[in-house]
Structure formats: structure tokens, C-alpha cells
Amino acid sequence: MKRNNSENAYKEAVKYIPGGVNSPVRALRSVGETPLFIRKAAGTRITDVDGNHFTDFCLSWGVFILGHGHPAVKKAATKAIARGTSYGIPSLQETELAMRINKQIPSMEKIRFVNSGTEAVMSAIRLARGYTGRNLIIKFDGCYHGHADHLLVSAGSGVASLNSSSSTGVPDSFVAHTISVPFNDKNAVQKVFREKGKDIAAVIVEPVPANMGVVLPKEGFPEYLREITAQYNSLLIFDEVITGFRLAAGGAQEAFGIKPDISTIGKIVGGGFPAAAFGGREDIMSYLAPDGPVYQAGTLSGNPVAMSAGSVTLELLSGDGFYEELNAKADTFITKLKNSLYNKEIQVNHTGSMFTLFFTPEEVHSFEDAKKADQERFARFFRYMLANRFYISPSQFEANFISSAHSEKELNRFIKVVTKFQE
Numbered sequence: 001m002k003r004n005n006s007e008n009a010y011k012e013a014v015k016y017i018p019g020g021v022n023s024p025v026r027a028l029r030s031v032g033e034t035p036l037f038i039r040k041a042a043g044t045r046i047t048d049v050d051g052n053h054f055t056d057f058c059l060s061w062g063v064f065i066l067g068h069g070h071p072a073v074k075k076a077a078t079k080a081i082a083r084g085t086s087y088g089i090p091s092l093q094e095t096e097l098a099m100r101i102n103k104q105i106p107s108m109e110k111i112r113f114v115n116s117g118t119e120a121v122m123s124a125i126r127l128a129r130g131y132t133g134r135n136l137i138i139k140f141d142g143c144y145h146g147h148a149d150h151l152l153v154s155a156g157s158g159v160a161s162l163n164s165s166s167s168t169g170v171p172d173s174f175v176a177h178t179i180s181v182p183f184n185d186k187n188a189v190q191k192v193f194r195e196k197g198k199d200i201a202a203v204i205v206e207p208v209p210a211n212m213g214v215v216l217p218k219e220g221f222p223e224y225l226r227e228i229t230a231q232y233n234s235l236l237i238f239d240e241v242i243t244g245f246r247l248a249a250g251g252a253q254e255a256f257g258i259k260p261d262i263s264t265i266g267k268i269v270g271g272g273f274p275a276a277a278f279g280g281r282e283d284i285m286s287y288l289a290p291d292g293p294v295y296q297a298g299t300l301s302g303n304p305v306a307m308s309a310g311s312v313t314l315e316l317l318s319g320d321g322f323y324e325e326l327n328a329k330a331d332t333f334i335t336k337l338k339n340s341l342y343n344k345e346i347q348v349n350h351t352g353s354m355f356t357l358f359f360t361p362e363e364v365h366s367f368e369d370a371k372k373a374d375q376e377r378f379a380r381f382f383r384y385m386l387a388n389r390f391y392i393s394p395s396q397f398e399a400n401f402i403s404s405a406h407s408e409k410e411l412n413r414f415i416k417v418v419t420k421f422q423e
């Protein structure tokens, strides 16, 4: 494969940008590669600066559930741009998108928009602390909630493949109020509540973790989190930045039938533009400025272009049978994939239209399990897939995504190529 232009672009980028990238995992170091530079994307196809085409299963980390550049989304964004790209003053688009979100995710009674998932989570935590007057936060090992200081404790995603559970530059005192416990471990949660229940502001969880690779909650685990937080008057925060509008129109909370107190959403909700949001019970959200004492703000928050793209995206997703069709397509694909992998010591974890291949003979139910997966084998697999023109997420601590734009032909070719992988 010709890579000269990407290599030159990388040489130039590293002169000005640390590692040549604006998010570490894009550097592809853990899979022994150098970054691809992308020139354009449409549907499921991304094209690099050397003219190589790849079928994309990363989809900007799950953003493009409709595929890249859906015509209706493009049209809405272009129309919005023609009316100015930011006002710093309210616009109708913000209320429209908030109404759509509230309709799909009714637990988000009131919603505030921000620009990234990191910001959404950071604000949700501050709000939970402000509302409860407590400091402690419980999170789960391998769950990733963005890169805010106090959540970089046993974090997943790009932090996981760096082999460090945390980051330097974060004073111990900043994480002193964060307790990380193993996912799917009721006893560990119960122990912390018994000891410190009165000080726990909130439990934050990815209802289906996707940042240690996809890991499914055990039967009853999400319900248990709802019960115990209610029992101790702590808040339950569902970080649905990936799962929101991915697993169902109403996210994982609809799939599980659980009502969290606060939810965070991102990725899909901006229709490919930088937007995210947090929202929840009205009495909690009323603690936010200007109604209440918890401060939170943003120059570009509720950006009209992002709001327009987001609204059209949610409109398309709320169409009859969208998720039934997408999830059925994904189920068929995963079943075939699993059958073809039989005996290769690879686990396929999957729910809805997201999946992870773990290179380990044992089932993966926690970060502990995920970390046992063979990173060298995966690195070889990634490079093999790339050579066969598939762009998958470059780590086992990430999810792959199927969009409505993926054709049966593309999915079948993926399986065929995977089956021929020689270790």
C-alpha cells in the first residue's frame, strides 16, 4: 500500500503537534503504525491522502451511525452555516434539539449543551456534587468518561493502551474523591456504600462499557446500581456518550428500563460536529446557573450548526424501525463472524451495532479480563485489516461500529478477510 503522503504529512505534523495528533490513540502507536491522514469520507468509505480507500468500522468513534456525510445532515449543516456559524446568543435550534432529546430520552427532563463528552461529564459531576452537597464519586475500572482530572483513575479508551492507569499532571488531591471499583462487581460497590455511603454524591457508569472494548453488564448489575444509589440518596449518572442513540433511540437506559438521575450524551448527538449534552431530573438541573448555584458555561455551547446537524440526525434515527433494522443487520453479522472464528481464541463481545474482538481464549466481563487480551496479536490483526482496506478501531480497548450505511457485501467481506487472518 502506498503511504508516502501520509508519512510526509506525519513528518510535518509532528513539528507542530505533539505526536502529530490531536487525540493520542490516532497516532496508532499501540498497533505499531504511524497515523493515516484522511482526505475525505463518505458513507462507510474513508480515503487517505495517498488515495487508499478503507471501509470504516471506527466511524469517528461511533459518531456516524448513518455513515459519513449523510445527505440530509450535510444539507442541514450547510443551510445553518449560511445563517452564521455562532451567535453566543440563544437560537431556535437549541430548543429544537433539546425537545428531540427529551422525547427519546425522557429522563433528560432538562438538557444543557456543551462541546464534548469530557465537558458533559465534568459538568454532570459538578452538578451531582452541588446538588447532594457530597464529594465522593464512584466509577468503574476501564470505564472512560473523558479526560477531566478527577476521572482519570483506572480509565479505559486511549488511557488503557498507554499502560498507565492514570496521567501525570493530576495531583493526588484531585482524585482523592474518586473511587474506582471493578465493573460487574456488586460486592465491591456495596462495600464502598457501607463504608462511605453518606459521602457519595454519585455513581457514574457507562451502562454498557465500550471504552475497555465492549463489555456487557451482568444480569441485574445496572438495576443494582439504581437501587443502591437510591437507598443512599446518591445520584446515578449514566454516561451514554457512546450508547446514547446507539443501542436504541433512548439509549441503554431504554434498553434496560432504568431511569438514571443524570445522563450524558455526545458523539452521535452533534451529527458529526462538536456537541454533547448532559441532562436529567428537573429538580437537579435547577441547581445549574443561572437558576442555581452550580456554575457551568461555554462560548460555543449550543452551536447552531451542530444543533442543526444533530436535530436532523435524531429525526432520521427516530424513523420507524431504524434500530430494529440496524441491530438485526449487526446481529446477523456478529453471528456469522463468531461462527467463522470458532476455535481461534478470539472473543467477540457485542451489543446492538457495536462490537470488540478480544484476542484471548477467556470471556471478557471486566477490565481485568480485557487487559489479558494479547496486544501483539491484536496489533498484527489491525495491520492485516488495514492492508486489506478495513479501518477498525486501533485498540482492543475500543469499540467498532456498524452504521446503517454498511452494506451486506461489506460486512461479508469483513468476515471473509477476518477468517483468512494467519497469526
Ligand SMILES: *Cc1c(COP(=O)(O)O)cnc(C)c1O
Pocket (backbone or CB within 6 Å): 115, 116, 117, 118, 119, 121, 144, 145, 146, 147, 206, 211, 239, 240, 241, 242, 266, 267, 276
Ligand atoms: C468518548 C467518550 C467520552 C468523552 O467524550 P469526548 O467528546 O471525547 O470528550 C466520555 N464518555 C464516554 C463514555 C465516551 O465514550
